Amino acid sequence: MSAHEESLNPNQYFEIRSEKILKLRESKNPNPYPHKFHVDISIPVFIQKYGSLQPGEHLTEVVNLAGRIHNKRASGAKLRFYDLHGEGVKIQIMAQAQDSERDFAEVHDLLRRGDIVGVRGCPGKSKRGELSIFPKDLVLLSPCLHMLPKAHYGFKDQESRYRQRYLDLIINNNVREKFITRAKIVNYVRKFLDNLGFLEVETPMMNMIAGGATAKPFVTHHNDLKLDLFMRVAPELYLKMLVVGGLDRVYEIGRQFRNESIDLTHNPEFTTVEFYMAYADMYDLMDITENMISTMVKHITGGYKITYHPHGPEGEAYEIDFTPPFRRINMIERLEEKLGVKFPPPSELHSDETNKFLKELCEKNQVECSPPRTNARLLDKLVGDFIEVECVSPTFIIGHPQMMSPLAKSHRDINGLCERFELFVATKEVCNAYTELNDPFDQRERFEEQARQKAQGDEEAQLIDETFCTSLEYGLPPT
Amino acid sequence: MELSLEELRRKKLTNLSQSPFQQTKFSITSSAEKIINLFSQFNKEELATKKQKVNIAGRILRIRSFGNLTFSNLVDQTGTIQLKVSKNKEFMGLDIGDIIGIKGTICKTDKGELSVEVEEFVLLSKCLKPLPDIHYGFNDTEERFRKRYLDFIINSENKKILITRHKIIQSIRQFLEQKEFIEIETPVLVSEASGAQAKPFITHHNKLHRNFYLRIATEIPLKTLLVGGFEKVYEIGRIFRNEGIDARHNPEFTTIEVYQAYENSEYMMNLTEEVFHYLSKKILKKEEIEFNSHVISLKNPFRKLSMIEAVKEHTGIDFSHINNLDKVLELAKKHNLKLEKFQKTIGHVILAFFEEFVEKKLVQPTFIYDYPIEVSPLAKSKLDNKNIADRFELYIGGLEFANGYSELNDPIEQKKRLEEQTKQKELGNEEIASFDKEFLEALEYGMPPAGGLGIGIDRLIMLFTGQNSIKEVIAFPQLKSKES
Numbered sequence: 001m002s003a004h005e006e007s008l009n010p011n012q013y014f015e016i017r018s019e020k021i022l023k024l025r026e027s028k029n030p031n032p033y034p035h036k037f038h039v040d041i042s043i044p045v046f047i048q049k050y051g052s053l054q055p056g057e058h059l060t061e062v063v064n065l066a067g068r069i070h071n072k073r074a075s076g077a078k079l080r081f082y083d084l085h086g087e088g089v090k091i092q093i094m095a096q097a098q099d100s101e102r103d104f105a106e107v108h109d110l111l112r113r114g115d116i117v118g119v120r121g122c123p124g125k126s127k128r129g130e131l132s133i134f135p136k137d138l139v140l141l142s143p144c145l146h147m148l149p150k151a152h153y154g155f156k157d158q159e160s161r162y163r164q165r166y167l168d169l170i171i172n173n174n175v176r177e178k179f180i181t182r183a184k185i186v187n188y189v190r191k192f193l194d195n196l197g198f199l200e201v202e203t204p205m206m207n208m209i210a211g212g213a214t215a216k217p218f219v220t221h222h223n224d225l226k227l228d229l230f231m232r233v234a235p236e237l238y239l240k241m242l243v244v245g246g247l248d249r250v251y252e253i254g255r256q257f258r259n260e261s262i263d264l265t266h267n268p269e270f271t272t273v274e275f276y277m278a279y280a281d282m283y284d285l286m287d288i289t290e291n292m293i294s295t296m297v298k299h300i301t302g303g304y305k306i307t308y309h310p311h312g313p314e315g316e317a318y319e320i321d322f323t324p325p326f327r328r329i330n331m332i333e334r335l336e337e338k339l340g341v342k343f344p345p346p347s348e349l350h351s352d353e354t355n356k357f358l359k360e361l362c363e364k365n366q367v368e369c370s371p372p373r374t375n376a377r378l379l380d381k382l383v384g385d386f387i388e389v390e391c392v393s394p395t396f397i398i399g400h401p402q403m404m405s406p407l408a409k410s411h412r413d414i415n416g417l418c419e420r421f422e423l424f425v426a427t428k429e430v431c432n433a434y435t436e437l438n439d440p441f442d443q444r445e446r447f448e449e450q451a452r453q454k455a456q457g458d459e460e461a462q463l464i465d466e467t468f469c470t471s472l473e474y475g476l477p478p479t
Numbered sequence: 480m481e482l483s484l485e486e487l488r489r490k491k492l493t494n495l496s497q498s499p500f501q502q503t504k505f506s507i508t509s510s511a512e513k514i515i516n517l518f519s520q521f522n523k524e525e526l527a528t529k530k531q532k533v534n535i536a537g538r539i540l541r542i543r544s545f546g547n548l549t550f551s552n553l554v555d556q557t558g559t560i561q562l563k564v565s566k567n568k569e570f571m572g573l574d575i576g577d578i579i580g581i582k583g584t585i586c587k588t589d590k591g592e593l594s595v596e597v598e599e600f601v602l603l604s605k606c607l608k609p610l611p612d613i614h615y616g617f618n619d620t621e622e623r624f625r626k627r628y629l630d631f632i633i634n635s636e637n638k639k640i641l642i643t644r645h646k647i648i649q650s651i652r653q654f655l656e657q658k659e660f661i662e663i664e665t666p667v668l669v670s671e672a673s674g675a676q677a678k679p680f681i682t683h684h685n686k687l688h689r690n691f692y693l694r695i696a697t698e699i700p701l702k703t704l705l706v707g708g709f710e711k712v713y714e715i716g717r718i719f720r721n722e723g724i725d726a727r728h729n730p731e732f733t734t735i736e737v738y739q740a741y742e743n744s745e746y747m748m749n750l751t752e753e754v755f756h757y758l759s760k761k762i763l764k765k766e767e768i769e770f771n772s773h774v775i776s777l778k779n780p781f782r783k784l785s786m787i788e789a790v791k792e793h794t795g796i797d798f799s800h801i802n803n804l805d806k807v808l809e810l811a812k813k814h815n816l817k818l819e820k821f822q823k824t825i826g827h828v829i830l831a832f833f834e835e836f837v838e839k840k841l842v843q844p845t846f847i848y849d850y851p852i853e854v855s856p857l858a859k860s861k862l863d864n865k866n867i868a869d870r871f872e873l874y875i876g877g878l879e880f881a882n883g884y885s886e887l888n889d890p891i892e893q894k895k896r897l898e899e900q901t902k903q904k905e906l907g908n909e910e911i912a913s914f915d916k917e918f919l920e921a922l923e924y925g926m927p928p929a930g931g932l933g934i935g936i937d938r939l940i941m942l943f944t945g946q947n948s949i950k951e952v953i954a955f956p957q958l959k960s961k962e963s
Contacts, residue, residue, distance in 0.1 A: 025892075035743065035869070042710070068708065068925070114925060143925055145923040146924055169709070176708065183663065199642060204955050220680040220693065222957075238954065242631070245627065246628075257667070259684060262687070271664060279603070280504060281503040419503065435504075439498070470608075473608045474576060474608055474628065474629065475577065477538075478604065
């Protein structure tokens with residue numbers, strides 16, 4: 001880039017470059033958006049294949065590769081250096097006028113930082129030992145009309161990074177890795193469940209009722225059918241109906257939608273995996289979950305321990321240890337320990353007395369709870385403030401009261417509790433599971449209770465799903 | 480007063496000493512399929528010697544007695560196996576549809592039928608409503624989908640369709656993984672319903688105080704990932720189109736879109752064919768299938784011809800030599816083709832001829848390439864002809880299965896095309912590609928030349944399972960509300 005261009009602001013740069021490219025589009029000399037460049041080797045493979053060459057060594061074989069230029073540097077009139085990036089790695093282009101098959105100036109004056117180019121040339125290493133390609137020709141494949149953010153200052157503003165995610169990926173090295181890891185995680189979950197004989201299914205994302213979890217839904221409207229439809233908050237009810245239908249082990253990895261505020265751990269749409277296993281109970285599921293997660297961490301990172309920065313790279317670090325078995329905490333017992341009180345017996349946890357008790361407990365310990373101040377919500381806030389915060393390494397919380405979980409089976413021994421667990425890591429909930437309620441009478445009663453709570457103003461309480469209740473009447477195996 | 484069947488069952492339930500709904504677990508050691516695979520080979524005497532014990536669970540679908548013996552069919556996810564029970568009054572008290580767990584020994588009856596002799600059983604869940612009669616069947620299309628679980632219980636072959644669906648999608652992922660593609664999830668809630676031409680759903684986000692559309696395609700964000708430096712990327716995901724439902728259309732359906740940098744339409748055509756061959760080998764294990772009342776051969780290579788050639792073959796008209804708009808419109812009139820205002824261009828007419836006279840006749844797998852540019856706003860035009868897009872579609876059994884092209888990466892050209900689409904909207908075309916400013920900005924940073932491909936997964940499953948209605952391949956298809 002000329003010294004003049006360095007001083008331009010982004011708008012001016014864009015105007016000038018666009019004009020140049022517009023002219024080339026007319027003259028096609030050369031065409032700035034050519035149709036095809038044959039690539040026969042990727043940059044990572046190039047590095048693998050030629051990385052062990054000696055400094056100063058030049059091969060005669062010709063290869064074709066392509067990528068994005070991040071840096072352009074001239075050294076006199078007959079030498080140009082570029083950094084060519086692709087798939088998270090980079091090599092040097094060392095263009096010497098003597099090697100060029102076309103007019104050297106013509107080829108290189110055209111190119112700018114950010115351009116996507118194709119290179120035909122010979123692999124080698126510079127005298128300094130830098131792995132390079134020595135081009136016979138360099139072809140512009142797609143020009144970058146804007147100034148790329150400088151690698152120096154970086155591209156850090158969060159809003160911009162997400163709005164122009166492609167720039168985030170181009171400039172910031174570690175972002176690409178995150179998505180590759182994400183893909184690995186999803187792959188691992190699929191293979192793990194497939195190996196246990198589970199069937200992956202797709203259930204509707206748009207329903208006539210939004211049930212299966214407590215959350216506010218998105219509404220949309222189908223024109224032809226003249227129907228209001230809700231975006232699903234969870235696939236649970238459909239998956240259980242499939243178990244009724246005889247698909248004993250099913251799972252779905254898919255998008256869920258919650259019409260709520262956005263923060264560091266909440267996006268209006270997010271991905272979950274839900275799996276159901278007939279004839280298994282909550283304890284089986286705890287073992288499977290522990291197994292799946294710990295082996296996944298080992299598979300992807302090579303070990304069980306990871307370091308996590310919940311508030312960004314400059315903030316505090318959590319040391320998270322996924323070595324099995326994970327810690328198990330009993331909800332009420334732990335609250336009693338931490339707060340130094342005795343809770344009412346589980347069978348009384350839904351009563352008005354307990355409501356009073358919980359309200360007082362919250363006040364005494366400065367725990368806030370917005371209305372409606374139902375027992376379930378008060379308890380949920382207490383757990384959030386006192387137990388969840390200590391769950392950095394994976395921890396199972398068990399022993400939930402029945403009133404918090406309309407879809408969970410009652411505890412087999414303790415009246416008032418249910419068979420449910422949640423898994424917390426880095427103080428956030430990552431899993432929620434239970435032995436499924438399969439008694440149709442019980443289920444209907446629970447839904448009705450929830451409908452009452454909704455009438456009280458808890459917008460998130462579930463609506464009664466008739467189709468689901470009917471399916472239970474045909475028999476859902478213990479799941 | 481006589482109790483209804485349902486009331487009788489409820490009464491039975493209340494008379495039980497322990498409610499089956501308190502059961503939480505049953506340890507199974509095998510399945511119907513496993514038992515059949517491992518033990519069919521042995522005869523009655525051999526099995527009697529083996530005394531192989533199993534625990535299995537499932538739903539009983541038949542109960543019949545012969546003297547002291549009771550026989551029943553137990554169905555689980557993998558199949559059906561016969562149960563043999565001697566002298567057990569309690570077993571006789573079970574109803575068809577009940578879910579039980581049994582402990583027993585594998586045996587063969589006198590008639591040579593592989594069975595499990597039941598030693599102990601436990602009721603795991605009560606079927607309170609009588610199942611539809613197996614003899615009459617459960618065939619009413621509306622009912623089957625409203626109570627899809629009953630469909631799967633009574634018509635167990637429909638379970639197999641979902642199992643095949645799982646295998647197909649699993650195989651496509653394996654195929655792409657081997658080629659080092661990465662799967663990335665892109666947003667369902669979008670600001671512009673772009674990447675295709677269809678009517679979108681709209682919804683409202685309360686806290687952000689704004690509307691969102693539900694995506695009608697995954698093309699645009701996947702292409703911005705190409706700008707971001709991912710060179711081989713795909714997504715298998717749910718798409719939403721606010722249109723009528725019929726045997727080929729569900730408002731939400733699944734597609735796969737694949738993009739590869741530095742490649743083009745021809746490459747993606749070959750990749751498409753490779754996918755079909757891979758699937759037919761892995762899933763069907765044969766190369767011929769019955770679909771849409773035709774026998775289709777998936778043997779390679781698939782036939783390839785341009786749209787103009789295809790129209791010539793089926794109508795005799797050779798559009799490659801006709802450049803005059805009036806002449807073209809006259810031909811359309813002569814052939815009784817109704818054209819909307821926005822369709823009065825040569826390209827649109829050629830497409831109209833294709834859709835009317837050719838499409839449905841493409842029974843054996845056929846690639847049609849070289850599409851009019853007016854209907855391909857996101858595709859690169861051909862090097863030698865800017866009115867034709869470097870684009871292809873795959874037709875099998877008269878239906879479209881795949882669509883792909885050399886991706887347009889020139890932002891200036893792309894802007895022109897989208898503006899042209901907006902003009903078409905003013906002339907009455909309701910299904911246009913929407914103007915997506917953010918996508919144009921991404922292109923200004925340079926998207927590598929690339930090839931892209933899209934396949935309708937539901938249609939693909941229909942092909943491989945020989946189904947004519949998309950409802951059969953979707954677990955819970957969208958139905959009209961009961962009142963309407």
